[in-house]
Amino acid sequence: MRQKIRRILLYVSLFLFPITMNFLSPYVSIDGAFAGVLSGSALMFIVLFLSGVFFGRAWCGWLCPAGGMAEVAQTVNPKPANAKRLRVVRYVIFAVWFGVLVTGFVLAGGIRGVDPLRLTERYISVDEPIKYIMYYLVMGLFFVLDLALGRRGACHGICWMSPFLNAGMLVGRLLHLPQMRIQSKPESCIDCKKCNNKCPMSIDVNAAVKTGSVKSYDCILCGECVDVCPKDVLGYRKKA
DSSP states (O other): OHHHHHHHHHHHHHHTHHHHGGGGOHHHHHHHHTTTEEEHHHHHHHHHHHHHHHHTTHHHHHTOHHHHHHHHHHTTOOOOOOHHHHHHHHHHHHHHHHHHHHHHHHHTTSOOEEETTTTOTTSOSSOSTTHHHHHHHHHHHHHHHHHHHOTTHHHHHTOSSHHHHHHHHHHHHHTTOOEEEEEEOGGGOOOOOHHHHHOTTOOOHHHHHTTTEEOOTTOOOOOHHHHHOTTOOEEEEEEO
16 A cells, blocks of 8 residues: 555656646756746755755655656666666766856855746746757656666666755764664564565665665665565664
């Protein structure tokens, strides 16, 4: 039941993406930065950072529209992605984008205003035919990368949102704040490795079980490993 609910939420998020796209857009945040304005997308990235402090990357597993696309692509190519190699690409892309964002605010003389509806004055991101070009380009890019690279390949390789979530996770851990994690009972594990086969983020969950919890910054708290385990070794816990 949990996985059905999770997938429904992801598919609804994907269906609503024509409305929400600008609020998750790296371009909109840069456009606002060069005008000295915190746009809706910049505010959303701040919210993602704060959510990462307490809930890790649960956004990715439960609410991200790209996650809905990944669920569809995984039915075609369920092979694990090379997370380590793709992570390097992702952070290089993020560093360049974030550098441009900061440069924009510096050149604009700092943050001089807030405009949650910047470039989205009609409340809908895709509100005219020409904007569908960008919409389909984004959707097509994520879908092709997921198909070509394996499970959540686009998430591993180009996602500009996950670094904010990971930064939040890091801050939460450094401050020893209670965070949602997947905890385990190592003594009950039978090494069936069903958790590894089911993990959409290609994490070695079986190895993590031996340590008492899944500490990987790639964990999206989807609960696939929890639900597939035949011995109830895994479960959700709030832990500092």
